[in-house]
Amino acid sequence: MSEMGKLWLVGAGPGDSDLLTLKAARLIADADVLVHDGLIGPGVLEMARAGAETISVAKRRDRHSLPQPEINALLVRKVLAGLKVVRLKGGDPFVFGRGGEELEAARAAGIPCEVVPGVSAALGCAAEAGLPLTHRALSSAVSFVAGTCQGLKEQDWRGLAGPGRTLVVYMGVTTAGLIADKLMADGVSPDMPVAVLERGTLPGARAIRTLLAELGEVVAREGVRSPAVLVVGRVAGLANAEDVIARATMRQLEGLGAW
Template identity: 85%
Template sequence: MEKIGKLWLVGAGPGDPDLLTLKAARLIGEADVLVHDGLVGDGVLAMARAEAELISVEKRRDRHSVPQQEINALLVRKVRAGLKVVRLKGGDPFVFGRGGEELEAARAAGIGCEVVPGISAALGCAAEAGLPLTHRALASAVSFVAGTCQGLKEQDWRGLAGPGRTLVVYMGVTTAGPIAEKLMSDGVSPDMPVAVLERGTLPGARAIRTLLAGLGEVVAREQVRSPAVLVVGRVAGLAEAEDIIAGQAAQVFQEIGQW
């Protein structure tokens, strides 16, 4: 009898294996093939069967090891060989994970595909830092944007940050300065709190707070590295984080903490 393969697009969460869903953990342990991103933690990969094939398709901002079309073709080829294929993605497959593109490729190829959501980097990192993305007194809306150079040029961010709103920026470490300038030019106060959440839920995790005007300088001086997310909004003042700029920033954070 011919084996029938299937593809699962699985969210691996922000890194801590304990944050996997039960379904994700089961599928990882059953897969014949794991096609994984570079941000998937070693602890998660260790849950695979000893005989499973692990294939890294790591992507970095300045280095793309495998083009997306080749990843799509790889997934289709493995499924057509009758294998259980798990495409393992950091965070959630549908939040800056290109899961939508891979789902389209699976549909076009006529192969079975199921999506298993995961805890996104924004949710996991914010929770670890005690930072509520929404708060009745501070923010009733949340937006997620990509902080790449292309995103800065093409996206209209007006109204996404400011009073009553939280803006979460993925992939914004190397463009932190231009991001701050862009937001301030769109009317966001230079005194708006920002939390920088680096390596959230992973060993060496760090959370720092500053004000929007000093964001670029702080990220450079503190040598922040990816993976990291930037949280812009008054809720950032509630984070359990190291305050980098004293004086005026300390006063802003103190006022927020009085809610």
């Protein structure tokens, strides 16, 4: 029987291969098998050694090339065959990356597994846009939520956004209007600044600033596509971004300079 290999859950960052950690780059170059997401940035897979097997398990909303249990089984099977397996995750494995599920599967199968953190989409995109997620005068707390949650209207988001706080929404492009409605219903001001960070650190990256009340219309009108994150809070006014407001009142327009 072959000697058991090992599994690494590796964060590939938000796209730019220069943002990989040194450890991630070393493991990619040494792996026998690379099992990767669809949002891995250009240049990352080119770091693999000649002869390494690459397997795409890309997910696009509800269309998965492999269901998660089958991905788990694939990883276990390859490690049991004695191979060094790198599971490449966009961003960080433990931030909306299903890394926790794959780690549990590895533990259940008794295979060795190590987690290598990566620059999350929120951190990478915000840094590129010059948007500090915390700021001594504006925000002392940050929350991360998924915008694709089932039962979005039933989610209790009170206190996650507002004065002194920053809210980062992953996977919220298609539900941007519902997210804005939900936040306003939970007490967030319609005038709250929002930054939409599309394809951060990748070619064609775009940053847009608007107001919470205008978010759904702006996302639709500007044709924003995934991958993108939404940043809700006063810090959004510090982003290097284009101001796009759909139906702003004169008072809101005058207030843009105070963001």
